[in-house]
Amino acid sequence: MVTSQRRERERAQRETLIVNAAREMAEADGWPAVTVRRLAERIEYSQPVLYSHFAGRGAIVDAVALQGIGELAEALEAARAGAEPGAELAAVAQAYLDFATGHPAVFEAAFTLAEGLPFGPDAPEVLKAGFAPLFAVFAPLAGDHDPEAVTEAGWAAIHGLAVLARDGRLRPEHQEERLAVVLEKFTGR
Amino acid sequence: MVTSQRRERERAQRETLIVNAAREMAEADGWPAVTVRRLAERIEYSQPVLYSHFAGRGAIVDAVALQGIGELAEALEAARAGAEPGAELAAVAQAYLDFATGHPAVFEAAFTLAEGLPFGPDAPEVLKAGFAPLFAVFAPLAGDHDPEAVTEAGWAAIHGLAVLARDGRLRPEHQEERLAVVLEKFTGR
DNA sequence: CTCGGATGTCTAGCGGTGCTAGAATTTTGT
């Protein structure tokens, strides 16, 4: 009976082992290289073990995505809290872009690969936590608009910078100026 | 000798047949459903024929992406040219979002699936053509910034709206207001 | 301490994928 607790603990441990392995492999060689076979070999278990933890490969990607969104949320909040007064928006935006370039595979998992994550009203707590620091910096700029709509619009602007830059669509050497433009436009100079 | 011209013509014809088939299948059932086998069956040729036209599945996706970017460029330019004076930016942005929601698979091919398309200085003509109408509407708002940087920033804002909305990250019923926010912020009210 | 049942893990394999070597066929020019 008591041992069942240990087993459960070991199970949870192995689950994070899987997620971490998937994340590391994706960050090292890209998501296509993260196959169930290679993942199983990496953690030194057979493939069916993975399916006893996750519904399928997609669920593993989702788990990495969720973990990543959590870290992104923390990074944004930390940036906001640690910024000079008046510079919160710039700090949060910069943190967002830094996360995207610093953890490209996790960013990809969170925003283009994840398919099983619920959004909207019944989104997990972590997702709402990520929205909070954005709301904190964009809502004051709402004027007579809906603060949430302004936040979504500002988020979209930063997110667009991140994804277009990641895909090589923008001139790399002007990233800083582009961000400056977005910030000025949203703060009204 | 003369017949070689006909053969070349037929070859080109079959190539567009392939691209169109891929595009229709993707738009109907999503890109994962576009397999080389199904594509070959659809055009009533064997698989190796596809490889005599394209280097691989990825190259077919790229071809759809390129075609789509061309159409997007035309749509943006048409919107700009047909807009009331002073409403060009709104018209172009709306056309961009309409294209994204109207041809989701093509949009996906162009911006998240395409991997073999060159960007930057040696980008194909079509890509630069797509940038032109954006530059036309954003450059006048540059102020003392680099007009191209402002264009890239504006493009990113619209693009971010498109992709976040597509992935269900934003409240669907507020799409119009978000666009209004972006437009106001960039035009300075 | 034994041993049947439950739990956990693995081996082996299914149908599908992108891609390709080599056979078979058709078209071409003499």
Added chain:
DNA sequence: ACAAAATTCTAGCACCGCTAGACATCCGAG
């Protein structure tokens, strides 16, 4: 008419995600 060249197809490779069923291990009752 026929050999050469170009084109198309058949068949198969290695890999993918996923799973049924065999095997091993651990548990608690007698």
